[in-house]
Amino acid sequence: MDFDVVIAGGGPNGLMLAAELRLAGVRPLVLERLAERAAVPKANGLAGVVARLMDARGLYEKVSGQAGPPVPTPFYMFGGMRLHLRDLAANPMYTVLIPQTRLEQILEEHAVGLGAEIRRGVEVTGFVDHGTHVTVQAGAEEITAQYLVGCDGGRSTVRKLAGIDFPGVTDDDVISRSANVRLPTARPDGLPVEGHGDIPPFFFYRTTTGVFIWARLADSLTVNTMEWGEGPDEDVPMTLDELAASVKRVLGADVPLEPPVLDRPPLLRRISGNNTRIAARFRLGRVLLAGDAAHVHAGIGGPGLNMGLQDAANLAWKLGASVHGWAPEGLLDTYHSERRPVAERVAMQTQAQSALLAPGSKVTALRTLFGELLDSDDTRQHIVDTMSGNDVRYEMSTVDHPLVGHLAPELSVTTTAGVVRLAELLRTGRPLLLDLAGVGAVAGGWRDRVDVVSATGPDQPALLIRPDGFVAWAGFDSTGLADALTRWFGAPTA
Secondary structure, eight states: OEEEEEEEEEEEHHHHHHHHHHTTTEEEEESSSSSSSOOOOOOOOEEEHHHHHHHHHHHHHHHHOOOOOOOOOOOETEEEEEEEEEEEOOOOOEEOOOOOHHHHHHHHHHHTTOOOOOOOEEOOOEEEOSSEEEEEEEEEEEEEEEEEEOOOOOOOOOHHHOOOOEEEEEEEEEEEEEEBBBBBTOOOBBBEEEETTEEEETOEOOOOSEEEEEEEOOOOOOEEEEEEEEOOTTTSOOOOOHHHHHHHHHHOOOOBBBBOOOOSSEEEEEEEEEEEEOOSSSSETTTTEEETTTEOOOOOTTTHHHHHHHHHHHHHHHHHHHHEEEEEEOTTHHHHHHHHHHHHHHHHHHHHHHHSSSSSHHHHHHHHHHHHHHSSSSHHHHHHHHHTTTOHHHOOSOOOOOTTTSSSOOOOOEEETEEEEHHHHHTTTTTTEEEESGGGGGGGGGGGTOOEEEOOOOOEEEEEEOOSEEEEEESSOOTTTTHHHHHHOSSOOO
């Protein structure tokens, strides 16, 4: 084999997958059709429990520019309605403002530092799944690998070549416009607009005719509008004047927009239509899909990278187990069975948010009622758990414990090395038995695959944690531990 896994697409998801595969001891090759990293802005940050994944890989300080563990945000939005989160008993919403170009740079350095190979200016044009391996056509070159993963976006070539259906819906009436601008009247905490007062940044400000958003990012300001109806022909380039006219229609007032001064091409984009689609299957033989290749949805609430980067973390260690030959039967199929329902949840909540932002008196009435429901802590907790991905629970085992199947809790424990955070123990990307109950001897036959750390700490059970951070087993004694080890990490060595 030339490589163990070929990854089509060198965006954040492909780069994260490559890094995770290296942690799993696998040889990945990333093929990216673009000769250079795209300079045009795309996503503007991370939102949700993906921040904890960055922390577990030692990347959080790099992506956030802040030392220490992730800190939840005191407020967020759902459908343009403010979610006050400061008083929630358990707030799982984290936000990290980082341009996608910078995120890609960090993830590429991370992946290459671990030994991943990345080839730019090379596009996957075909493949053959031979049942025991795949041959991948990349220009004039043919590459053999055990698996091929499409991380090549919503128009995925790999998905199309595999013949995997991509069912869903398209809202043709929605027109979104975005541009980097200068806002000479903006203040750090608000943009004064006649008839509206100060509009805060990052807020989906809905009017009877559309939605207005402005945001202060790392090196620029961005203005976005959403309108419903027919837009210009897609062949007509977007201009700053077009955006200014859209802002005037949405707000009923003029907002001075000026060209930005940047060292890169400014964002100037119009998107007609809003796609919500999920691949019929995330795995077909030795071909798999991750990120936008597997699911697309509205960007409201920033779910894209939260989903895609966790796809990569879920998939990589399972591919590693398959490549190394210790994967239990059906392990790789759990990638589809675990991640597709998550995509369905994201599609549901982003469509719900889109509905709450639409114009019309009926929607206004619905927003009024919904706003009353947001006075309830239980309602806000449910919504923020859904948006952040904290509601994800995988089917793990027959052990009846509330932590099993969920993302491992944030906690600090005392080991022979001193007090450490759980996130620091997960940096290796290997399965971990955090032994807080003296059960580590049971894992003796899995020591080649599972790290065992004896520790003391809070009143917590021992935890068997998968490389993606999810709890596979929990207990105050060893009941069910051997079964869980076998189910997820194969038979013990003699």
